[in-house]
Amino acid sequence: MLLLAVDTATPAVTVALHDGSSVLATESQVDARRHGELLLPAVDRVLGAAGVRLDAVTEVIVGVGPGPYTGLRVGLVTALTFGSALGVPVRGLCTLDGLAYAAGLAEPFAVATDARRKEVYWARYADGGRTRLTDPAVDRPADIAERLAGLPVVGAGGLLYPDAFPDARGPEHQSAAALAALAAEMLAEGDNSGFLPPVPLYLRRPDAQVPKNYKVVTPQ
Known part of the structure; x- marks a missing residue:
């Protein structure tokens, strides 16, 4: 292998x-x-x-x-x-899941990465990091602070927003x-349950958008 x-x-x-x-x-x-x-x-x-x-x-x-x-x-x-x-x-x-595995915590915790736009990508994990308890989501830190209260939060998302995640930890x-x-x-x-298809998990639309009032020019 x-x-x-x-x-x-x-x-x-x-x-x-x-x-x-x-x-x-x-x-x-x-x-x-x-x-x-x-x-x-x-x-x-x-x-x-x-x-x-x-x-x-x-x-x-x-x-x-x-x-x-x-x-x-x-x-x-x-x-x-x-x-x-x-x-x-x-x-x-x-x-x-990779960040959760690297954290190696022996207690329930969450992982949060920087999603930009003052938001984080996040999920909750059981102790050890091999069991994800929630689907990945994207939210503003203040909107999920109560749901993650008392949990260590691993990753850059936690470290960026200490007011919402006071127990922020590495790896970043x-x-x-x-x-x-x-x-x-x-x-x-022989556990294939955690593998996903190799397709992007975006959770939201790309930052780039078609301008409003876009004028289409067609040949005469």
């Missing part, structure tokens, strides 16, 4: 290789505006650090979000292209190493 994991659903452009037992190499760079520029070089460096060729990969794992439209689609398109070229499965995982950003480790654990257990 050799898993290549990528995630660009958050400002972190993150890549990892996992052999089913441990992470062989990983790299993360935080830059919300350069997902397309940073991802492929990061894959090359991770493969080089592990001393393996791309054609040795047996499965591709990709974070499907939720996340902003532009960044999220970079990772998904790249993962699907690798899967098609290599003839290997491409499995999606909720980006919030997504890690493909955690995503790969979660996928490897699930595959070893």
Whole structure:
């Protein structure tokens, strides 16, 4: 087994290789505006650090979000292209699940990432982070503060809004190493229930909109 994991659903452009037992190499760079520029070089460096060729990969794992439209689609398109070229499965995982797994908390908690527009993407988890109790959602922090009262909140969304989430904790950003480790654990257990189709989980419309009163010009 050799898993290549990528995630660009958050400002972190993150890549990892996992052999089913441990992470062989990983790299993360935080830059919300350069997902397309940073991802492929990061894959090359991770493969080089592990001393393996791309054609040795047996499965591709990709974070499907939720996340902003532009960044999220970079990772998904790249993962699907690798899967098609290599003839290997491409499995999606909720980006919030990767953060929950990385947190490793032994108590109920929530994960929240920055959704921009003064909102967060969030979900609640049971202890250990393997069981998500709610579907991913997008809301204003003040609107969910009461629902998450008393719970640790993991991720950048919690850290950005301390008034709503007073018990905010790391990790702040997504890690493909955690995503790969979660996928490897699930595959070893024969548990496919947490995998998702490799399609984007947007939760809302893209930021870019057609201008109002748009004038259509047709040829005479």
